[in-house]
Amino acid sequence: MTTKPNGRLSHHHAEGPVTAPPLLLGPSLGTSYALWDKVAPELSVTHRVIRWDLPGHGGSPAGLIGPGATVADLAELVLALAGSLGIDRFAYAGVSLGGAVGLHLAAHHPERVSSLAVLCSSAHFNGAQPWRERAELVRREGVAPVAATADSRWFTPGFTVPELVQDHRDADPDAYAACCDALAAFDLRDRLSSITAPTLLVAGRQDPATPPAHLREIADAVPGASLTEIAGASHLAPAERPEAVLAALRGHFDGYASRGMEVRRQVLGDEHVDRAQARQTPFTARFQDFISRYAWGEIWTDSTLTRRERSMITLTALVAHGHYDELALHVRAARRNGLTPEEIGAVLLQTAVYCGVPAANSAFAVAQRVLAEEDDTAG
The missing domain is CATH 1.20.1290.10 (AhpD-like)
Known part of the structure; x- marks a missing residue:
């Protein structure tokens, strides 16, 4: 379900059972929620997935932010969107700028974030000056000069997603520049140790914009965080290596399924569960996931x-x-x-x-x- 913006809320797309745990997905600068097209439908099997657009990107109004915007401003837009949907607490995954929004939410609004995944992002984006210069360029000449080099920043050589590159060209220059202002001002390194949500960091091994060292820095500072590096992926890993990203996110977010499998084995025995798993086919995989996640992961673990x-x-x-x-x-x-x-x-x-x-x-x-x-x- 795609919801048109009302002038105050971000444009977004919702999919998955309305009763499933909510999972919000944030985009990278220059992209729309289409960045998650190859991942979100699979995540929606176990979650209520909400994908949102940055201001001036995709279908979101450009006027949601202005010059001098901060990541905190973008985080407030996410909270407003969640509130409009009746979502109090949610899991969150974001790429690049969307990942920075997730870090801010986890550090400043820990009661709202149940679990966090940060992909191809950073706790700081190589200093303020390059982003100020890009903001000035876009305000002066539009997004065309930076969109022309998107492929080299986003993907490994020879790979592209034309729809995402077009999203870059279609972005509103003023809103894009305001997002650059937010990246210029962002530095959360002194707050990383306060994050309590279970946190996964995902790095594209060939990412020139936010190399694995940036994700490793976060993983080392956030208590209990884990880091996954994806070979053959650059900055937009969900678009370039969706299978690997999906596997990492499922392992991180599907707590009910993993807990349910443990209880299922305890009650029914390893031999029975192993037989059931061996008989699983693509046709029955969703049913087996439902059994582990809901029957065993939610009902049988209820302490009542x-x-x-x-x-x-x-x-x-x-x-x-x-x-x-x-x-x-x-x-x-x-x-x-x-x-x-x-x-x-x-x-x-x-x-x-x-x-x-x-x-x-x-x-x-x-x-x-x-x-x-x-x-x-x-x-």
Whole structure:
């Protein structure tokens, strides 16, 4: 869903389930949210992804900022956008200037940022003078002179994304220059150690604008941060190496999926989960991710009920619906979760009253077979 700007908010595009955890994606100077075209749709499988445009870029109004703008001003625009969407706390990933916005948000508004990824960016952008000179050039001659050299700054030799280069040419000169002012004034090195959000740094190994050393400096200063370098990537890594960027961001942001897989193994056993993973195909991959992320990563990790209680509820539901193959799996899971054979029998007896005697009769047969197999294995 693309939302047109109302003069006060940044132009943005939303995709993914409205109930999923929100993830905001920020662009680089000279690009639009199209920078994320090859990554955002995949991230939207597990997140509510909101991509936004810088002032004067893409569909955002140029008048959102003016001369002397700061990264703090851009961060306020992001907070205003999140507020308009009813989003209080969010994960955030940004490239270059968009990454600087993320660093500012994490340092100055830690209660709003749940997790942070900073791509091809810096805590300072090689001093103020080059950006002041670029701002003066663009105000005097427009964006054409800097757009003409975009390929060499953005991509490895021989690679380009014409749509993004066109975004550069179409950017409003005054808003572009104001963004240069923001980069000139930006230096967050003295605040990096205060960032508490889980932080991932992603560097393009062939990036001349923000070389890996800039990302390493952030990683060394932010407590617990990690750094990933992507070979064959320059400054716009999401456009040039989307698969590698996607893998890095998924590993960082999909906490529910990784936590869910751990719980799934604890309850169902490694052998069963390994078989399920081995049978996974591209057709079933999203379903397997859903199971790990939602069923095991959110429901089974909720501390309101114990795992013993969840096993009893699950056994009852499976009997009620006649899912006896699944019942066998969860009888074994119930034993791992601490239920005795007598307690499992009591649960099944209860189902005879509320689910029917035939259903309970079939369930007892399944449970007796599973428990006997367990006894034989133990013996």
